[in-house]
Amino acid sequence: MRKPLIAGNWKMNKTIAEAVELTESLLPGAASATVETAICVPFTALQEVGRVLEGSSLALGAQNMHEEESGAYTGEISPLMLNELKVTYVILGHSERRMYFAETDRTVNGKIRSALRHGLRPIVCVGESLEIREAGTQKDWVKDQILQGFEGISGDMLERITIAYEPIWAIGTGRTASSAQAEEMCGFIRDLMGRMYGENAACGVRILYGGSVKPDNIGELMSMDNIDGALVGGASLSAADFTALMNVGAE
Numbered sequence: 001m002r003k004p005l006i007a008g009n010w011k012m013n014k015t016i017a018e019a020v021e022l023t024e025s026l027l028p029g030a031a032s033a034t035v036e037t038a039i040c041v042p043f044t045a046l047q048e049v050g051r052v053l054e055g056s057s058l059a060l061g062a063q064n065m066h067e068e069e070s071g072a073y074t075g076e077i078s079p080l081m082l083n084e085l086k087v088t089y090v091i092l093g094h095s096e097r098r099m100y101f102a103e104t105d106r107t108v109n110g111k112i113r114s115a116l117r118h119g120l121r122p123i124v125c126v127g128e129s130l131e132i133r134e135a136g137t138q139k140d141w142v143k144d145q146i147l148q149g150f151e152g153i154s155g156d157m158l159e160r161i162t163i164a165y166e167p168i169w170a171i172g173t174g175r176t177a178s179s180a181q182a183e184e185m186c187g188f189i190r191d192l193m194g195r196m197y198g199e200n201a202a203c204g205v206r207i208l209y210g211g212s213v214k215p216d217n218i219g220e221l222m223s224m225d226n227i228d229g230a231l232v233g234g235a236s237l238s239a240a241d242f243t244a245l246m247n248v249g250a251e
């Protein structure tokens with residue numbers, strides 16, 4: 001049985017003091033949540049936010065990492081550094097990393113393999129641009145991202161991986177994919193996993209939707225068979241909204 005995950009992606013927002021304040025205000029909502037919950041915060045806030053999260057069910061996540069353990073990679077953060085901060089999740093291959101920082105499926109693949117080697121749980125982002133959606137080739141695009149991104153990753157690792165389908169045209173635009181569009185792609189990804197790893201592994205892999213998720217559209221998205229939660233940007237910066245999102249489906 002797949003346990004849904006609601007993960008916040010704070011992106012480049014919040015100073016340490018602001019991050020601590022927001023995290024503290026999320027604790028009650030996380031405690032009542034029936035789904036798994038996580039916040040992926042800026043590197044600078046990981047340590048302090050981690051302290052606030054101690055003993056809570058809200059998991060700590062990072063937004064990126066380098067695949068090497070150490071070396072001459074100015075400005076980068078290694079998996080060992082994340083381990084030291086007791087990070088559980090790490091977002092990899094977010095479309096903003098691919099777009100603005102030239103990450104490719106090959107670099108994302110290296111990062112996923114490294115994260116798994118270091119006991120981290122990758123949240124692997126895939127998704128097409130508006131141009132690709134309008135050309136109708138979004139499934140080929142996402143399939144390519146997955147085939148290359150998952151090269152060398154064995155089926156027994158899948159339970160540690162979460163996939164997030166995030167159509168670029170829906171990120172931060174207020175234009176959510178319809179639940180039918182989101183479900184269609186998440187179902188396609190699950191079928192692809194089935195062809196790559198077999199039915200059982202595919203049934204177990206958690207697939208999130210991301211892109212303008214808000215309290216008023218989460219219910220419908222989560223009611224879809226193949227959508228196991230959400231990766232939330234903008235709405236994760238509001239304590240009220242993220243509390244509502246974490247408690248989707250709870251009485």
Ligand code: PGA
Pocket residue numbers: 009166170171172173174210211212213231232233234235
């Ligand atoms: P958004 O971002 O919820 O602000 O659209 C989602 C994401 O980029 O992960």
